[in-house]
Amino acid sequence: MDEAIVVGSLVKRYGSFAAVDGISFTVNKGEIFSLLGPNGAGKTTTIEILECIRSYTSGDARVLGYDVSKPRDAREIKKLIGVLPQDFSTFENLKVGEVVGFFAGLYGGKHEYDDILQSLDLSNDRNKKFDDLSGGMKQKVGIASAIVHEPEIVFLDEPTTGLDPGSRREVWKFITRLKERGKTIFLTTHYMEEAQLLSDHIGIMNRGKIAALDTPQRLIAQYGGCKKVELKLKDESLAAKISQDFETVRKNDKITVYIKNTRDLNRLMVETDYEDIEVMTPTLEDVFLKVVGINLEE
Amino acid sequence: MMKFLSVFSVTFKQWFRSPATVFFSILFPLVLLLIFGFVFAGIGSGTTSIYIQNQDVVNGTSTPLSSAYIDALNHTNVLDISLIPSGVDARSYAQNLSSNQFFSSYRILIIPPGFQNETLASAYAIRLNTTYDTLNSTLSDFAQFIPPNDTAIIQAGLGALKSYAANATVGNVTLTFLSDPSDTNALIARGIINSVAMAFNSQLVGGSSVINTQDQSLNARSLTSVDYYLPGLIAAFVMTNGIFGLTNITADLRKRGVIRRLLSTPLTKLDWILGNILTQVVIGLMLTLVMILFAFLVFRVVAIPDAFTLLAVAIGVVAFSGLGMIFGGLVKNVETSSALANVVAFPMMFLSGSFFPTGLYPPIIQSISYFIPLTYFSNALRSTLITKDMTGIVFNLGILSVIAMVFIGIGVWAIRWKEN
Ligand SMILES: Nc1ncnc2c1ncn2[C@@H]1O[C@H](COP(=O)(O)OP(=O)(O)OP(=O)(O)O)[C@@H](O)[C@H]1O
Numbered sequence: 001m002d003e004a005i006v007v008g009s010l011v012k013r014y015g016s017f018a019a020v021d022g023i024s025f026t027v028n029k030g031e032i033f034s035l036l037g038p039n040g041a042g043k044t045t046t047i048e049i050l051e052c053i054r055s056y057t058s059g060d061a062r063v064l065g066y067d068v069s070k071p072r073d074a075r076e077i078k079k080l081i082g083v084l085p086q087d088f089s090t091f092e093n094l095k096v097g098e099v100v101g102f103f104a105g106l107y108g109g110k111h112e113y114d115d116i117l118q119s120l121d122l123s124n125d126r127n128k129k130f131d132d133l134s135g136g137m138k139q140k141v142g143i144a145s146a147i148v149h150e151p152e153i154v155f156l157d158e159p160t161t162g163l164d165p166g167s168r169r170e171v172w173k174f175i176t177r178l179k180e181r182g183k184t185i186f187l188t189t190h191y192m193e194e195a196q197l198l199s200d201h202i203g204i205m206n207r208g209k210i211a212a213l214d215t216p217q218r219l220i221a222q223y224g225g226c227k228k229v230e231l232k233l234k235d236e237s238l239a240a241k242i243s244q245d246f247e248t249v250r251k252n253d254k255i256t257v258y259i260k261n262t263r264d265l266n267r268l269m270v271e272t273d274y275e276d277i278e279v280m281t282p283t284l285e286d287v288f289l290k291v292v293g294i295n296l297e298e
Numbered sequence: 299m300m301k302f303l304s305v306f307s308v309t310f311k312q313w314f315r316s317p318a319t320v321f322f323s324i325l326f327p328l329v330l331l332l333i334f335g336f337v338f339a340g341i342g343s344g345t346t347s348i349y350i351q352n353q354d355v356v357n358g359t360s361t362p363l364s365s366a367y368i369d370a371l372n373h374t375n376v377l378d379i380s381l382i383p384s385g386v387d388a389r390s391y392a393q394n395l396s397s398n399q400f401f402s403s404y405r406i407l408i409i410p411p412g413f414q415n416e417t418l419a420s421a422y423a424i425r426l427n428t429t430y431d432t433l434n435s436t437l438s439d440f441a442q443f444i445p446p447n448d449t450a451i452i453q454a455g456l457g458a459l460k461s462y463a464a465n466a467t468v469g470n471v472t473l474t475f476l477s478d479p480s481d482t483n484a485l486i487a488r489g490i491i492n493s494v495a496m497a498f499n500s501q502l503v504g505g506s507s508v509i510n511t512q513d514q515s516l517n518a519r520s521l522t523s524v525d526y527y528l529p530g531l532i533a534a535f536v537m538t539n540g541i542f543g544l545t546n547i548t549a550d551l552r553k554r555g556v557i558r559r560l561l562s563t564p565l566t567k568l569d570w571i572l573g574n575i576l577t578q579v580v581i582g583l584m585l586t587l588v589m590i591l592f593a594f595l596v597f598r599v600v601a602i603p604d605a606f607t608l609l610a611v612a613i614g615v616v617a618f619s620g621l622g623m624i625f626g627g628l629v630k631n632v633e634t635s636s637a638l639a640n641v642v643a644f645p646m647m648f649l650s651g652s653f654f655p656t657g658l659y660p661p662i663i664q665s666i667s668y669f670i671p672l673t674y675f676s677n678a679l680r681s682t683l684i685t686k687d688m689t690g691i692v693f694n695l696g697i698l699s700v701i702a703m704v705f706i707g708i709g710v711w712a713i714r715w716k717e718n
């Protein structure tokens with residue numbers, strides 16, 4: 001069995017509102033899978049269903065071959081997964097070492113966590129009260145607690161939200177190392193850069209549905225084309241004509257044009273009167289913009 | 299380590315390291331004990347009604363000694379005495395007069411036939427023996443001061459005394475005191491009956507006990523008001539800690555997402571509840587011991603905890619944590635469930651007779667107290683700490699255990715261990 005997680009036509013309704021609206025995907029063992037989506041897309045709902053802490057309305061979800069809806073299976077799943085919830089918080093009067101030790105103790109056996117604290121740069125803070133930590137440090141304690149028992153699958157719900165760029169990079173490195181050690185990682189994020197950099201597969205989620213699902217490269221190739229050109233036109237009336245021939249997005253006084261191949265690029269540059277031009281390689285952001293229709297980074 | 303012990307360890311640390319929580323769970327009750335102690339010092343516990351049946355009747359009139367005893371009881375001004383005619387069955391007589399047909403919320407003292415005769419006979423025998431011993435030792439210890447003629451006379455007298463003493467037997471007079479084991483007022487009545495009996499004993503025979511009450515567990519010291527409500531206060535605060543402790547902690551942790559994190563671990567609902575209850579039991583025991591120590595230091599109340607005290611506190615904590623869990627589980631909103639717990643907890647404190655003897659209340663409220671779980675908890679504590687009466691301990695702990703099992707059963711079922 002190479003699949004760590006298999007989800008089919010999963011639906012979660014609150015009353016008549018579908019927070020998760022019939023999604024299907026597969027996560028392979030040993031890969032990093034990301035759900036990328038705006039606020040309220042249904043990422044947390046999905047991840048919590050997989051963690052066996054939230055019920056669902058219909059469909060099917062399996063983790064390591066176990067059915068999340070069966071209490072007996074859920075018990076097995078909980079032994080094999082590690083979880084960082086969104087906005088991690090814990091007993092605020094405990095010290096960092098005590099928190100991580102407590103979570104280690106819940107899985108039986110002995111679990112060393114000195115290395116983990118070290119690699120998350122928490123060694124010097126192990127005797128600090130959780131309450132006295134900065135937001136970023138708290139988040140790192142949450143990550144340490146999620147992996148202290150060497151789980152097979154690690155669920156990280158927005159692991160880097162609220163971290164400064166330096167810490168964020170540190171966490172990325174940490175996640176990459178987890179993958180190298182054979183862990184399967186399921187993460188949610190609204191950072192394009194994070195998803196693109198880390199993920200083997202990305203599901204773009206919006207309004208409870210998965211709008212696109214593939215490797216980052218293929219998503220970019222499919223939705224972003226080969227290049228994107230940002231033009232500032234001399235004559236605004238040209239915009240309409242360009243939009244007829246190419247996929248475009250208007251942004252203030254500029255127009256972004258997505259180009260499928262180099263021949264088109266040449267044609268555009270020769271035929272258009274522009275004041276300013278910038279030719280770029282498309283990123284996941286462009287994919288997201290097209291698939292979801294909103295720009296998250298703004 | 300078993301998982302519930304990990305839960306105990308973190309929840310106890312979490313509690314202990316939070317000064318505000320420690321204050322409200324332990325220091326606040328102490329402050330209240332202090333206030334109660336000073337406000338009610340000297341006021342006593344009001345009057346307590348009691349039926350007395352004097353069976354020591356000769357030719358239709360009560361013997362002088364038994365009348366004197368009843369008079370003495372009356373003069374304490376604490377007992378409100380009604381007499382039962384000597385020929386009737388005291389129990390059914392009192393039952394018929396009692397405002398409450400269902401519970402025996404009355405107390406009966408029975409003075410046995412021959413109370414005067416036997417008391418006097420015993421006193422006579424004791425006095426004879428004492429006199430004989432005194433004279434006899436005087437004679438042998440101080441022979442040189444006594445003229446030989448007189449020695450012979452005294453010896454003849456001693457011989458006569460000895461033969462009188464041989465015919466007089468030292469007996470016991472037993473007063474019978476009937477009360478319901480759950481009746482808090484009975485303690486006060488019995489304390490007074492015993493003290494007056496002690497006074498009679500020392501008047502008549504210089505200290506030897508002739509008049510006994512059937513239930514001898516109470517020592518010479520009579521009850522003070524602090525004696526009365528120390529166990530009540532402990533019970534009330536162990537109860538509030540129990541009801542609010544587990545529920546509020548869980549609600550707060552749930553709000554902050556701490557529980558959600560635990561849901562995805564192998565920790566079970568039962569581990570969580572067990573660990574938390576263990577924490578509450580330890581807090582309850584700490585509270586109990588601190589209160590007892592404090593009461594001794596400030597009010598000289600001697601309440602000695604024993605194994606039953608610890609057991610009572612543990613069972614009480616389980617019962618009231620269960621009740622708290624029921625509130626927390628059935629009412630999802632934290633504020634509402636707290637309010638509900640308040641609405642239930644505070645009336646319980648007063649209706650249960652934890653603070654004041656229920657005898658001071660109207661009869662209807664007195665019978666309500668029998669349906670209040672706290673009644674059995676504070677009675678159990680009062681029995682283990684103050685009166686040391688085994689019947690009361692077994693009776694109240696038994697009922698409390700049943701309550702605990704029911705509450706905790708429903709509570710475990712009511713607590714949610716999953717997100718919606
Ligand atoms: N208990 C609930 N009752 C009703 N609606 C809910 C509940 N939990 C979540 N929702 C709704 O479900 C939708 C999806 O929420 P979810 O938390 O899964 O989004 P998300 O993708 O994780 O968003 P974010 O990026 O802000 O974390 C939201 O519209 C939310 O309001």
Ligand SMILES: [Mg+2]
Nearest residue numbers: 043044045086
């Ligand atoms: Mg979320």
